[in-house]
Amino acid sequence: MLESFKGSCRFLQYTPSKPAKYGIKLFFLVDAMTFYTNKLEICGGKQREGPYFQDTSTNALVKRMIEPISGTGQNVTMDNWFTSVPLTEQLLTDHDLTVLGTMRKNKPEILNEFRRKGLEVYSTVFGYKQKETLLSYCPKKDKTVLLLSTMHNDGVIDKTSEKNFQKSLSFIIKRKEE
Structure with missing residues (x-):
């Protein structure tokens, strides 16, 4: 989901195909039956090496997102x-x-x-x-x-x-x- 936002932000995303072209990209793990959000992650863009570095590849993102339901x-x-x-x-x-x-x-x-x-x-x-x-x-x-x-x-x-x-x-x- 791209949440519309036009302020000053380091991880602001530009997606020309979306109605709101500028915003903050969010990833959700939502239960389809209860509509409960199990996990949410904000896309921080390309990250620098350091203590808070997260791999932003799609496979790594999916594996982080499915942690609460792994094995179920x-x-x-x-x-x-x-x-x-x-x-x-x-x-x-x-x-x-x-x-x-x-x-x-x-x-x-x-x-x-x-x-x-x-x-x-x-x-x-x-x-x-x-x-x-x-x-x-x-x-x-x-x-x-x-x-x-x-x-x-x-x-x-x-x-x-x-x-x-x-x-x-x-x-x-x-x-x-x-």
Whole structure:
């Protein structure tokens, strides 16, 4: 999360893609059921060597953030800035945590079949590796979304969500016809 802020601050972040371009970057570990914040960390940017030095790499950040829930068997949902195959394998084996997250297409461990454009709209491609499932979904022409999961191990699509999707799709089509 980028909390909007325009004052004088050493660790002020600039993110041109956000509505508030200047702010303080915050990382949260939040329980999805209770909305309780287990852990919060402020991004201090690149740090100098010294007694308070913290590694700011994504893997080190994730490992610090999951400390309160390590070994509990819970699921961690994260965005594409954090998700990678080596990290998900490590969280599953060393910390007993499953992961569900979107992935960036530039990761070296992703096969070209999952990155390619020209897939049929609403089509899904599944890939399996031991305990991981990689999914490539095409929501619209020339756009693919990649999901990585250690929580799911089959290519079954929930029929209730598929029915709800078809209902919303027919509603959108009717609205366009009007």
